Amino acid sequence: MSAASLLRTVATPKKALAGAALAAAACGTLIAATPAQAATTGTAASAQATAKKMIGDSAEFQCFSKIVQHESNWNPTATNASSGAYGLVQALPASKMASAGSDWKTNPATQIEWGLDYMKDRYGSACDAWSFWQANHWY
Secondary structure, three states: OOHHHHHHHHHOHHHHHHHHHHHHHHHHHHHHHHHHHHHHHHHHHHHHHHHHHHHOOHHHHHHHHHHHHHHHOOOOOOEOOOOOOEOOOOEOOHHHHHHHOOOOOOOHHHHHHHHHHHHHHHHOOHHHHHHHHHHHOOO
16 A cells, blocks of 8 residues: 555545554454464474484485475475375375375385385385386386
8 A cells, every 4th residue: 555545545544444444454464474484394393303313314305395395395285186195205005104104194204214114115215216217206
């Protein structure tokens, strides 16, 4: 809103009240959006810290992290609308992750455990999985 518009709005009492309500509503919407965004960021950072701790080896963590970044952007509830792949590592079918724990839908550590086992069993390591991902854009 320009300064001239604001002055015209303030000069008219009904419009001033409506303008204030609109501004408050917009501000409330922005404030309400911030915690959700912070929660997503916090969840991603927490999942990354968990993975780093579980993996231990820095190079393997970097490879795992690159896959997860591309697959889910570190969102443990990421869902591929067309395939149904789910979670940090985009398991398909998603229910395969139940072999690592019954909390697979909500626990990043369970998803990480399953993903690491999958990468080790199928490719040999997270870095071998990353090499395959780079060549194919899937793993």
